[in-house]
Amino acid sequence: xxxxxxxxxxxxxxRAAGLETxxxxxxxxxxxxxxxxxxxxxxxxxSSYVLVTAYYDGLGTVDGVVYPGADANASGVAVLLSLxxxxxxxxSNYIFAAIDGHNSGRIGAELLACGPxxxxxxxxxxxxxxxxxxxxxxxxxxxxxxxxxxxEKKNSKQFDALNAGxxxxxxxxxxxxKGFTDYFYNSASxxxxxxxxxxxxxxxxxxxxxxxxxxxxxxxTLDYDVLERRRALILAWLKTL
Numbered sequence: 001x002x003x004x005x006x007x008x009x010x011x012x013x014x015r016a017a018g019l020e021t022x023x024x025x026x027x028x029x030x031x032x033x034x035x036x037x038x039x040x041x042x043x044x045x046x047s048s049y050v051l052v053t054a055y056y057d058g059l060g061t062v063d064g065v066v067y068p069g070a071d072a073n074a075s076g077v078a079v080l081l082s083l084x085x086x087x088x089x090x091x092s093n094y095i096f097a098a099i100d101g102h103n104s105g106r107i108g109a110e111l112l113a114c115g116p117x118x119x120x121x122x123x124x125x126x127x128x129x130x131x132x133x134x135x136x137x138x139x140x141x142x143x144x145x146x147x148x149x150x151x152e153k154k155n156s157k158q159f160d161a162l163n164a165g166x167x168x169x170x171x172x173x174x175x176x177x178k179g180f181t182d183y184f185y186n187s188a189s190x191x192x193x194x195x196x197x198x199x200x201x202x203x204x205x206x207x208x209x210x211x212x213x214x215x216x217x218x219x220x221t222l223d224y225d226v227l228e229r230r231r232a233l234i235l236a237w238l239k240t241l
Contacts, residue, residue: 003100006056007034010098013081014038017088019096026101026111033101035108037115038084042091048120049093050241053112053190054080055102055126059213070219072212073102075129079231086235094238095119099190109190113197122201123238124191128230129222133207139169141226143233146174146185146203148195162236166229174207204234 007023014021019038026033039049054076058069068074077098084096095117101107131140147155152172159170174180184203186192191201206226211217 002060003034003057007036007098007100010036010056010077010081011038014084014096017084019084019088024111024115026107028101028104028107030104033104033107033111035100035112036098037112038096039117040084040088040090040094040096042089043093046093048118049095050238051095051097051112051117051119051122051194052080052083052238053097053099053109053122053124055099055108055190057100057102057104057108059103065215067213067215068218069213070217070222071129071206071209072127072217073125074219075206075222075227076125076127079125079128079227079234082231083235083238087238090239092239092241102190106190106192110193112190113193113199119194119199121241122191122194122199123234124189124201124203125234126189126203126205127208127212128204128206129224129227130206130209130211131223131226132209132211132221134175135169135171135207140223141167141229142169142171142206143230144171144174144203144205144207146172146181146205147201148185151202158240159233159237162240163233165236166233168226168229168233204230206230 059067099108
């Protein structure tokens with residue numbers, strides 16, 4: 001029931017931002033997967049879109065225990081909705097998508113990747129609200145940006161310039177591990193189906209913590225100041241596309 005309420009809430013927020021909304025359903029053995037999309041056509045001369053995504057399905061209640069999912073991934077959905085508000089008057093084309101089925105093998109992302117739109121780039125926001133992952137040992141105000149091989153070499157100067165305001169510590173790998181980086185970028189999140197279709201994608205995350213997918217993933221564990229700065233950097237980057 002909570003998932004249904006979430007889809008209607010997201011759709012109302014998209015409509016309030018002036019977006020053209022739709023909901024896509026897929027029946028599976030585990031239930032119905034529901035994706036919610038909001039489309040902004042700011043450039044009628046172009047038929048391609050930048051797709052911004054965040055999954056909204058959590059674990060819910062398991063054996064009577066509530067798994068709040070504040071960081072994974074209510075934090076990502078909050079940023080998604082804020083970006084939709086901020087970019088709804090842009091002269092570029094965007095699709096904002098709240099994705100279901102992340103915790104069921106990324107079924108929703110697979111469904112979205114089969115959509116009718118011409119997507120030039122995917123920006124995926126997957127857990128972005130805490131400062132509790134290993135990079136906090138360097139600095140708590142960090143952001144992990146994954147974009148595949150040579151992404152840092154090709155894009156770090158641009159992100160450094162955009163980061164003049166947010167002043168985050170930027171990492172282009174996952175916990176300094178090539179194995180983790182390749183896994184989380186290529187196989188473990190909702191950009192994967194798009195990468196398989198040769199569509200470039202960037203993943204923004206603050207990383208898995210000891211609270212991820214645990215009952216301890218509550219709203220009071222999030223770092224709201226840093227979350228806002230991460231949102232600001234992602235917004236500044238999206239405006240350049």
